[in-house]
Amino acid sequence: MEVLEKPDHLYLEVASRIESLIDKGALKIGDRLLSVRALSKEQGISLSTAFQAYYYLESKGLIEARPQSGYYVKFSRQLPFDVPAICEPTDEALPVSVDEMISSVYHDLRSPKLTSFSLSAPDASLLPAAKLNKSVIHSLRNEPDHCLSYEHIQGNEKLRKQIARLSFNWGGSLSEDDLVVTAGCMEAISFCLQAVTKPGDAVATESPTFYGIFRVMQSLGLKVVEVPTDPVTGIDLNYLQQALDRFDIKACVFVPNFNNPLGSCVPDDRKKQLVDLLAKKEIPLIEDDIYGEMYFGKTRPRTCKTFDKKGLVLHCGSFSKSLAPGYRIGWAAPGKFKKQVIQLKRMNNVATNTLAQVSIAHFLQNGRYELHLRHLRKALHTQSLKYMQAITEYFPESIRIARPQGGFVFWVEMEKHADGFKLHKQALKHNIGIAPGQIFSAQGQFHNYFRLSYGMPWSEKVEKGLRTLGELIRKQ
Amino acid sequence: MEVLEKPDHLYLEVASRIESLIDKGALKIGDRLLSVRALSKEQGISLSTAFQAYYYLESKGLIEARPQSGYYVKFSRQLPFDVPAICEPTDEALPVSVDEMISSVYHDLRSPKLTSFSLSAPDASLLPAAKLNKSVIHSLRNEPDHCLSYEHIQGNEKLRKQIARLSFNWGGSLSEDDLVVTAGCMEAISFCLQAVTKPGDAVATESPTFYGIFRVMQSLGLKVVEVPTDPVTGIDLNYLQQALDRFDIKACVFVPNFNNPLGSCVPDDRKKQLVDLLAKKEIPLIEDDIYGEMYFGKTRPRTCKTFDKKGLVLHCGSFSKSLAPGYRIGWAAPGKFKKQVIQLKRMNNVATNTLAQVSIAHFLQNGRYELHLRHLRKALHTQSLKYMQAITEYFPESIRIARPQGGFVFWVEMEKHADGFKLHKQALKHNIGIAPGQIFSAQGQFHNYFRLSYGMPWSEKVEKGLRTLGELIRKQ
Numbered sequence: 001m002e003v004l005e006k007p008d009h010l011y012l013e014v015a016s017r018i019e020s021l022i023d024k025g026a027l028k029i030g031d032r033l034l035s036v037r038a039l040s041k042e043q044g045i046s047l048s049t050a051f052q053a054y055y056y057l058e059s060k061g062l063i064e065a066r067p068q069s070g071y072y073v074k075f076s077r078q079l080p081f082d083v084p085a086i087c088e089p090t091d092e093a094l095p096v097s098v099d100e101m102i103s104s105v106y107h108d109l110r111s112p113k114l115t116s117f118s119l120s121a122p123d124a125s126l127l128p129a130a131k132l133n134k135s136v137i138h139s140l141r142n143e144p145d146h147c148l149s150y151e152h153i154q155g156n157e158k159l160r161k162q163i164a165r166l167s168f169n170w171g172g173s174l175s176e177d178d179l180v181v182t183a184g185c186m187e188a189i190s191f192c193l194q195a196v197t198k199p200g201d202a203v204a205t206e207s208p209t210f211y212g213i214f215r216v217m218q219s220l221g222l223k224v225v226e227v228p229t230d231p232v233t234g235i236d237l238n239y240l241q242q243a244l245d246r247f248d249i250k251a252c253v254f255v256p257n258f259n260n261p262l263g264s265c266v267p268d269d270r271k272k273q274l275v276d277l278l279a280k281k282e283i284p285l286i287e288d289d290i291y292g293e294m295y296f297g298k299t300r301p302r303t304c305k306t307f308d309k310k311g312l313v314l315h316c317g318s319f320s321k322s323l324a325p326g327y328r329i330g331w332a333a334p335g336k337f338k339k340q341v342i343q344l345k346r347m348n349n350v351a352t353n354t355l356a357q358v359s360i361a362h363f364l365q366n367g368r369y370e371l372h373l374r375h376l377r378k379a380l381h382t383q384s385l386k387y388m389q390a391i392t393e394y395f396p397e398s399i400r401i402a403r404p405q406g407g408f409v410f411w412v413e414m415e416k417h418a419d420g421f422k423l424h425k426q427a428l429k430h431n432i433g434i435a436p437g438q439i440f441s442a443q444g445q446f447h448n449y450f451r452l453s454y455g456m457p458w459s460e461k462v463e464k465g466l467r468t469l470g471e472l473i474r475k476q
Numbered sequence: 477m478e479v480l481e482k483p484d485h486l487y488l489e490v491a492s493r494i495e496s497l498i499d500k501g502a503l504k505i506g507d508r509l510l511s512v513r514a515l516s517k518e519q520g521i522s523l524s525t526a527f528q529a530y531y532y533l534e535s536k537g538l539i540e541a542r543p544q545s546g547y548y549v550k551f552s553r554q555l556p557f558d559v560p561a562i563c564e565p566t567d568e569a570l571p572v573s574v575d576e577m578i579s580s581v582y583h584d585l586r587s588p589k590l591t592s593f594s595l596s597a598p599d600a601s602l603l604p605a606a607k608l609n610k611s612v613i614h615s616l617r618n619e620p621d622h623c624l625s626y627e628h629i630q631g632n633e634k635l636r637k638q639i640a641r642l643s644f645n646w647g648g649s650l651s652e653d654d655l656v657v658t659a660g661c662m663e664a665i666s667f668c669l670q671a672v673t674k675p676g677d678a679v680a681t682e683s684p685t686f687y688g689i690f691r692v693m694q695s696l697g698l699k700v701v702e703v704p705t706d707p708v709t710g711i712d713l714n715y716l717q718q719a720l721d722r723f724d725i726k727a728c729v730f731v732p733n734f735n736n737p738l739g740s741c742v743p744d745d746r747k748k749q750l751v752d753l754l755a756k757k758e759i760p761l762i763e764d765d766i767y768g769e770m771y772f773g774k775t776r777p778r779t780c781k782t783f784d785k786k787g788l789v790l791h792c793g794s795f796s797k798s799l800a801p802g803y804r805i806g807w808a809a810p811g812k813f814k815k816q817v818i819q820l821k822r823m824n825n826v827a828t829n830t831l832a833q834v835s836i837a838h839f840l841q842n843g844r845y846e847l848h849l850r851h852l853r854k855a856l857h858t859q860s861l862k863y864m865q866a867i868t869e870y871f872p873e874s875i876r877i878a879r880p881q882g883g884f885v886f887w888v889e890m891e892k893h894a895d896g897f898k899l900h901k902q903a904l905k906h907n908i909g910i911a912p913g914q915i916f917s918a919q920g921q922f923h924n925y926f927r928l929s930y931g932m933p934w935s936e937k938v939e940k941g942l943r944t945l946g947e948l949i950r951k952q
Contacts, residue, residue, distance in 0.1 A: 124620075129621070133616045133617075136612070136616055136831070140613070141609075145802075146605040146608075146609055148600050148802050149802050151802055153582075182825075183659050183804075187824055190823065190825070194695075199675065212822075212826070219670075219820065325626045325827075326626055326827070326831065328659075328827060328828065346578075347691040347692045347694075347695045348663055349658075349659040351801075351804065352804065353802065353803060354802030355832065
């Protein structure tokens, strides 16, 4: 029998039925939809109508296509949560205050009992241990001196070439000579900050942002100007413009791609505006791009370095979130501050671990990194959706939650009277780790927030952890 | 035939003939003497007389016994050189000035053409690559997460236990909890300095000493008070006492065992005096003990930490000079400043490379380190004597040279008008690397000195290098 199609209505009708399944919870976030071919067969519609139906649902943000995998439910109106509000910090440049909370949260992460939602990093099971081990053993056996000797101060040349190649993915054109290898991204940020500031200087950063950034500023005697950050589009450029007019800001440290803890991503055109804005005032921008490769969208977001013409952007990255946290290999592309960064490295620790550098270089040379990243992105995206589904089920409706576009974490806002640090203490009694909101601000703001990592693959343990966490939040 | 012995004379007579062979150069520094048994047989004397002869020569400092190896020529009066004079620095606390010379010297150490006498480190051929590789492969395969995860911020617990055990050799009793693992000794010193000083503080150090110490001080905005150092007994306590009275010294950074570049060793009783002197004024002492295991004498020299009762000694060490420079594993035992050092590590690079820590721990647990150290000490001592012999032959008699009691380097004084940096430039044209004296002082003193490493095993290339160097010195 021939299928009679009314193109304007039929795809809408099919789409509307799928939408209603999603609304009712019959199709949950993360569920895979029928293939286009199967849908066509099942509903007795043409392939193109089936496509149109999915395309329409995708445009509404309800489902999404994943390359070589099919269509998945992405969003449900059942999700009762709004995204967190932008939080305006008090508008004075304050000296950073230390937070003992961090020690409490990160005191003992290696306990096997712990269900840890507190680390913004992938679970070890998501990392390509066997293949990377092969590269290590190859390096041990084939490199001169078996990797026992000091490496070049700027870092292993082969590794720098591979990192330079990665820059093409974000529209960059770095050469190996532009790069300085460091012991992780935190060291890169620390050296870059020291290269462009002196004690007492004011430095702008996002609010909220990674506590390590505040810690290093505190330790260097810097003053922090916190700039409010939108949970979707990142740093507020208008506020930044005002802050630049009001304070004598000497540098900025931003995480434009998948800010930790927000998961926000500054759109590429705004990155360009940001770079131009700072270039006008000759203000260096330290760009922490540690999460840039962990995007859930179709393409790698650009970086601020992509738009840097004056050498004012000090781009920092790392393999700690994507390949091997324990190897401690990161890098800086410090633009015109390269010489200062090298000097800081010379005086701090001279060279970075040779074996780790050579092994990662070998892993990348063999094309293994791109392949691994594709798997990792897909796994993280799926995990984020699974977690979100459980949160919908177990957390009270009063919470607000950011929708990360990449990275490892959810930023959760509780009711005003709730306390993230108290929640951490209570959760720890149940062997559950979270990161309280207070540690993501220099001023101890965000007391009613917490950060929840979905770096651990979905499991019963995870589900139980989220259920318990939901109960604890309700009690608050 | 029965041997008639005249005990009071016979051993003296035999000894005197051996002495004359040494004086004439028939027996050279580093040459092995006949065994006691062979000497007894050859000379028709009793074993005890042969022993007495050697014992007498040993007491005169001409020969030395090496365990399980026999007697060797240690010193020759033919050696025409005196030890360098103690150099009194100008007595003001000056801000540290940068030295571009360091970049010139350490620009390209990995060139295969270079005969490098510029690195105070063992040649890779002296390191136990095969056995250490086994430990790496074992760790890759057997450790949880294949060493991919972040390590404990204080460092791998097994490794800290092993380092604590090493402390027994120098009369210490550290526990794993006293230690913080770092990316090499330089990082340990840098963190320790930051823990006990603030910019503008005055810090006492030896003169000459390792340029890295001046660099880190400069970078931290500290002022340096240089304390003259004896080529044999190290830091001048009288001068230090005066300096403490005259300047408001907030900390000291000393290398008591085998100061680099002098090779001097502070006698253990003076170490105690030094610790007591500083304890009276509550001044922290950062002790760089990176060369402590590379002793040529019979026992491991003690450390200042051995005599520390108040937690004021921040002891720093490393495996970079003895096992694996490229692994970047060092440590600090920061006494009562442990908390600050951990905080500095947290803000700088969070954790140290996991694989390197676990592998070295495994290597040590299996007792391989002690065995390797015995071989390494013997090799270095022999090399030092071989080099000294060649220096005697090829260098002009006008030079003065320190006799290192351990470590990797000779400190050579040329005539007043000579210039170490010029010599470095000229030597580099012949593909020879040395370290000019100027870089071992904050004030650019020691222009007519240079440091010569004997870390490379003896070879024709080394001999040719020393001959050329001798010619270049003569031309100056």
